Amino acid sequence: MKYTEKKNITGAEALLSSLINQGVKTVFGYPGGSITPVYDRLQDYPELRHLLTRHEQGAVHAAQGYARVSNRTGVCMATSGPGATNLLTGIADAMLDSTPVVCIAAQVPSTALGTDFFQEADMINMTVPITKWNYQITRFDEIVPTLAKAFYIAASGRPGPVYIEVTKDALLERGDYKWEPCTGIRSYNPVPAVDADAVQEALTLINDAERPLILVGNGVKISGAEEAVIRLAEAGNIPVAATLMGLSCIPSGHPLNIGMVGMHGNVAGNRMTQEADLLVAIGMRFSDRVTGNLNTYAPKAKVIHIEIDPVEIDKNVRTDLAIVADAREAVEAILGAGAIIRKSRAEWFEAAERYAAEERERVIDRQLRPERDTLTMGETVAAVARQTAGEAVIVTDVGQHQMMAARYSAYKHTRSLITSGGLGTMGYGLPAAIGAKVALDEEATAREGRPARGREVVVFLGDGGFQMTMQELGTMLHWGIPVKVVVLNNSFLGMVRQWQQLFMGKRYNATELVNPDFVKIAEAYGIPAQRITRREELGEAVETLLKTEGPCFIEVIVGKEDNVFPMVPGGASLDDLLYSE
Amino acid sequence: MAPIKNTDTTVREYIITVFTENQVGVLGRITSIFTRRKINIESLKVSETPVKGISMFTIHAFTTEDMACRILSGIERIIEVLRADKYRTDEFTAQQIALYKVSPELFRKGGDACLREHNARVIEINPAYVVLERTGAKEEIDALRDYLSGSGMLMQFTHSENIVLHDASVENALNEIAGRGSYLGD
Structure with a gap:
């Protein structure tokens, strides 16, 4: 926090002050008509680095890349109308991949709203289904609380994109600035408490399982659960597979890592999903690219689903035990709930090695040699x-x-x-x-x-x-x-x-x-x-x-007609892997 | 046991009630959850609750149990939503209020009997028309409309959508919500 109070500043300055107070160091953006009051003041705030992209879509994707690699909220900025509509693809992308970004756009003056003014687009309605939250600021005194709330919502719970637009008159309006952070919203409970009974039940299910498989998704990275997941896997000697979004949260060389699941996943990950008697799904959402045909997915498995967003529970697969909580807190609670029985699982790991060998022979060698x-x-x-x-x-x-x-x-x-x-x-x-x-x-x-x-x-x-x-x-x-x-x-x-x-x-x-x-x-x-x-x-x-x-x-x-294998064709069962044309 | 979901495809009537902060744009967020799944909203009522600043939505739609659950969790995810519940027709009492503008001639043709039979009452009389009011289930409201229309007496008809009474915990929920402090935390 740097600017607590400032007298008689413009809305544009209030906006920039709030970004700095939120710890923002870099903004990716592109100027234009309505947002000129912000760009006019930008040079007075040298601690905020603005990187001009070559298209607004570039700005929002850059903000996403920034957020994904750092777990910090990415920020992008655009003008009204086409500047803002060019953000839409990135906003939708951030929504599906739970990426914390705050997208700020200008809007035509509040007195001109709804008049088809030059460069007016109804972005609030357009962004409703692809944002976690959105808001139109039309007055100076809305800027501080809205910006604080935007950052709080974007990064907390299951992260996501927030779209904020500020009308040009609000950017030019003058007022006294007083910074107040957002510490909570009464209608929003981003991190539900871990249910102790569910944790105990999870421990029992894990200890009873002979062929368990841990599936990790992006939620593991978001919550910083990597180390806890590895401890859980090592304690129980349980193989770990990742979704595309979960890749890299377990090092490739870890002995329990069996690779990726899904449409172009590794043979071991997919085959072992079908043979597992327990799936411990952590911070993932059983997307169609992961499950293939739901009617034949994991036919022998009970499912523990650790997920912060209750919307995902039972959405695609029936869950035997749901823990709606932050992934790290939930996994740590399981680790703390009692002893995890370490089983040798010799046959289970032999299967993993057999499938890996099969993939090396039928797919990988053809790619690498x-x-x-x-x-x-x-x-x-x-x-x-x-x-x-x-x-x-x-x-x-x-x-x-x-x-x-x-x-x-x-x-x-x-x-x-x-x-x-x-x-x-x-x-x-x-x-x-x-x-x-x-x-x-x-x-x-x-x-x-x-x-x-x-x-x-x-x-x-x-x-x-x-x-x-x-x-x-x-x-x-x-x-x-x-x-x-x-x-x-x-x-x-x-x-x-x-x-x-x-x-x-x-x-x-x-x-x-x-x-x-x-x-x-x-x-x-x-x-x-x-x-x-x-x-x-x-x-x-x-x-x-x-x-x-x-x-x-x-x-x-590269080869013009090379293909990606193995492949689970769209809508097919994970059992029906293709290894070649 | 395979983790295959229950796929009951029976379409039923649901009422979804939602308590929200009284903010611009919440209605759009709620309706978009229905429209993206091509679910028609049969009726919709929004009004302020006894707790200042909190609105209540009552939404009536036909869908499957699975879809109703998804819609409900989608609604609960909206930042401004304090609480949402869904009810099936056997779980709530729904009533409508209807106004019927009829010709005064009705009363020269046994109108009193009609009023008694349909449990309606007169709320305005003048030489040009009479206004009747009736509260009841949708079928009862429609029955009176059909009778008046069939006898050529009906001049104009209007009715509310369903007003719903459901379990008492909603009142408790409202009290609990009111105790949570201001919108932006404490």
């Missing part, structure tokens, strides 16, 4: 994983490369995979990587007390998704953000093409791309770039990518 000249996405991802030793933060766009990046990356630290899980937003990757890198460097600088670099951020993009937001290379150039970009180019919208091939009789429609010269584009933005077409170039190119001081770009030409 292909008997052909053309590079694969998997070997590119694996080369990055090898050279970064799992220390980098991996960001992805959406599509085949996303699944390959998720599957073949190595994760040593939590929150090391930033990807659009729920909404599947193409165009997310590049701006989210920018946001993630900003947050990491900010943390490193704060830690060391001098300008410092945080962990590397490597973003994997497809040639389709890259072109949706590639103008954000300009943001990297402008602010010198050292993101490492890898475009996996198969000249196709690969995932859609894969579905056309496998399920639509190979009728490829609207999926083949005629692409520009990506290397020239990157170079035009002043970013060192190279195109890799041969295996022997790959290692050195990745080395250069990582060693280059600032941003760097490589394009890797």
Whole structure:
């Protein structure tokens, strides 16, 4: 907190003061007509860093990447009308992936509301279904309580996006500023208390189980439950699988980690879900991409569902025991409730090894040691994983490369995979990587007390998704953000093409791309770039990518019609894994 | 045991009551939970409760038990919602109030008997028309409308949607809510 009281300031200054009081250091944004009063005052608040993106969608995705990697609320800003509507995709994405972002937009003067004024869009109604909360500020004295509430709501409980708009007259109105934080809202109970009886029952179920499986989701990262989950798994000798959103909360090399579940998950994760007698689902929501056909999902399992949002309980699968609570508090309560029996589970782990071997033989080897000249996405991802030793933060766009990046990356630290899980937003990757890198460097600088670099951020993009937001290379150039970009180019919208091939009789429609010269584009933005077409170039190119001081770009030409396997076709049972075409 | 959900697809009549802070936009948030699932709202009443600043919504819709549960949890997730409950038709008493504007001629054709039979009362008389009022279940309200309409006496008809009485815990809930302090915590 820095500004407690200020006399006779404008609404715009009150807004900026409140952002600083909330601990905001960076705002991603784009100016425009209605929001000019805020930009006019921005220079008077140098402690607030504003990063101009090249599109409002870039600003909101950057705020998401910032939030996802740091667990701190991301902030973005846009003007009214088209500026604000350009935020919608990112807001919807943040809603599905429980990402704390506060999106601030200006609005036309309150006297002009509803008159189809220049750059007026009814954003409050448009954002109702895709925000955790939204509010229209029309008076100076609403600014302090609303901003405080916005940050409280965005970050507490199950996090999510909050949209706040301020009419231009409220931004210009003058008043006396008095800061008051929000400590609670009577109609909102973000963190329900852990039910002690349910915890005792969970302990009994875990101790009774012979073939238990822990499933971890994004909620583990949000609540900081990683260490508690590992302790639980180790205490009971229980294998752990992650959803796409949960990946990296358990280190890849942990002996109990059996990989990913879901549509392109690992064989062990999916098969063992079907064989388990107990699922301990922590901070995940049993999305259709995780469960496949619900009627055949986990047929032998009882389900313990630890989840902070009661909406998720029994939404998709019937839960035998629900603990509606913060994941870390709930898991720690289980650990403290009594002794967890450690069983050897020899057959259970043999099954895990057998499935892993089967996947290595039928899928992984073909990706990592292909008997052909053309590079694969998997070997590119694996080369990055090898050279970064799992220390980098991996960001992805959406599509085949996303699944390959998720599957073949190595994760040593939590929150090391930033990807659009729920909404599947193409165009997310590049701006989210920018946001993630900003947050990491900010943390490193704060830690060391001098300008410092945080962990590397490597973003994997497809040639389709890259072109949706590639103008954000300009943001990297402008602010010198050292993101490492890898475009996996198969000249196709690969995932859609894969579905056309496998399920639509190979009728490829609207999926083949005629692409520009990506290397020239990157170079035009002043970013060192190279195109890799041969295996022997790959290692050195990745080395250069990582060693280059600032941003760097490589394009890797990969097999045009390669597919992601294993695969559970949409709506199919987890039993019906495809291993190849 | 497989974790397969109960998939009872029987469509039933539900009343959902919601206590909320009296804030702009709450109605839109509540209705969007219905519309995104293509559930029609048959009737809707919003009014202030005896506790200042707290509104009560009464929403009437036809849906399945599973969907009603999802709608309810969606509503409970709205920041301004203090409490939400759902009831099936066998769990509440619903009444409507109706006004019938009729021709004075009704009383020259045995109108008194009609009033008694339908438990209606006269609330306004003038040379041009008579206004009757009736409180009752929807079927009873409709029966009087059909009789008056069939006899050619009905000039105009209007009625409220359901006003619902349900378990007494709602009153207790209101008292508890009122004791929680101000909107933004204490």
